[in-house]
Amino acid sequence: xxxxxxxxxxxxxxxxxxxxxxxxxxxxxxxxxxxxxxxxxxxxxxxxxxxxxxxxxxxxxxxxxxxxxxxxxxxxxxxxxxxxxxxxxxxxxxxxxxxxxxxxxxxxxxxxxxxxxxxxxxxxxxxxxxxxxxxxxxxxxxxxxxxxxxxxxxxxxxxxxxxxxxxxxxxxxxxxxxxxx
Numbered sequence: 001x002x003x004x005x006x007x008x009x010x011x012x013x014x015x016x017x018x019x020x021x022x023x024x025x026x027x028x029x030x031x032x033x034x035x036x037x038x039x040x041x042x043x044x045x046x047x048x049x050x051x052x053x054x055x056x057x058x059x060x061x062x063x064x065x066x067x068x069x070x071x072x073x074x075x076x077x078x079x080x081x082x083x084x085x086x087x088x089x090x091x092x093x094x095x096x097x098x099x100x101x102x103x104x105x106x107x108x109x110x111x112x113x114x115x116x117x118x119x120x121x122x123x124x125x126x127x128x129x130x131x132x133x134x135x136x137x138x139x140x141x142x143x144x145x146x147x148x149x150x151x152x153x154x155x156x157x158x159x160x161x162x163x164x165x166x167x168x169x170x171x172x173x174x175x176x177x178x179x180x181x
Contacts, residue, residue, distance in 0.1 A: 003056050008039075069126050076148070077148060077149050077150050077177075078121060078149070078150060078177050078178060078179050079124075079149045079150075079176060079177070079178040079179070080178065080179055081167065081178055081179070083178075084107060084124075087149060087176065088105045089107045090147065090148065090149075091105055091106070091128065091147075094140070094143075094147060095132075095140060097138050098136050098137075098140040098143070099132055099133065099136045100130040100131060100132035100133070100136050100137065100140055101131045101132065102128070102129070102130050103129040103130060103131055103169065104124070104127065104128065104129035104171075105128055105129075106126065106127045106128075107124055107125070107126050107176075108124075108125035108127065109113070111118065112179075119180055120179065120180055120181060121177050121178070121179065122177070122178055122179075123175040123176070123177060123181040124175065124176040124177070124178055125173070125174075125175060126133070126151070126173075126174045126175070126176050127171060127172070127173055127174075128171070128172045128174060129169060129170065129171045129172070130169075130170050130172070131161055131169050131170075132167060132168065132170075133166070133167065133168065134158070134168055137156075137158065137168060137170045141153050141156065141172060149177070150176070150177040151174055151175070151176050151177075152174060152175045152177075153172050153173075153174045154174055154175060155172070155173040156171070156172050156173075157164055157170065157171045157172075157173075158170045
């Protein structure tokens, strides 16, 4: 019986030592491990968020580059004041491509230089006269959007070139857009 009691006491002491060891050593370590795991999860979330932000930033930079390129294309279509001879030559070549002959290319400088506004872009009135067939004249004006500058037709007057000819003469009142430096 003494032996049984001793065995119970020894078992109780051993159990108390194990519980004490668990409480004083293992339990704080497991709490610390849980805290570290929570910090690691938080860092993973932050890393995932940073990666998404990086992807978003790259997408925004790509969009910005595309917009800058588009803006540069738009800007390049506005003519410099000194570049009208180039415009005249390009219009003559464009008329030839559309089976037309350019008869006249007349900027209306009085209106252009009379405008004293401080706008960045100015409209230069032009009178363009071409000779050719009706459909060719239509295609010519319709394809102005493909020109390397902004030109807008405002009014078109079409009449026969001569009474004995099938060719037509079209006078097109238009606006050319240029930088106002």
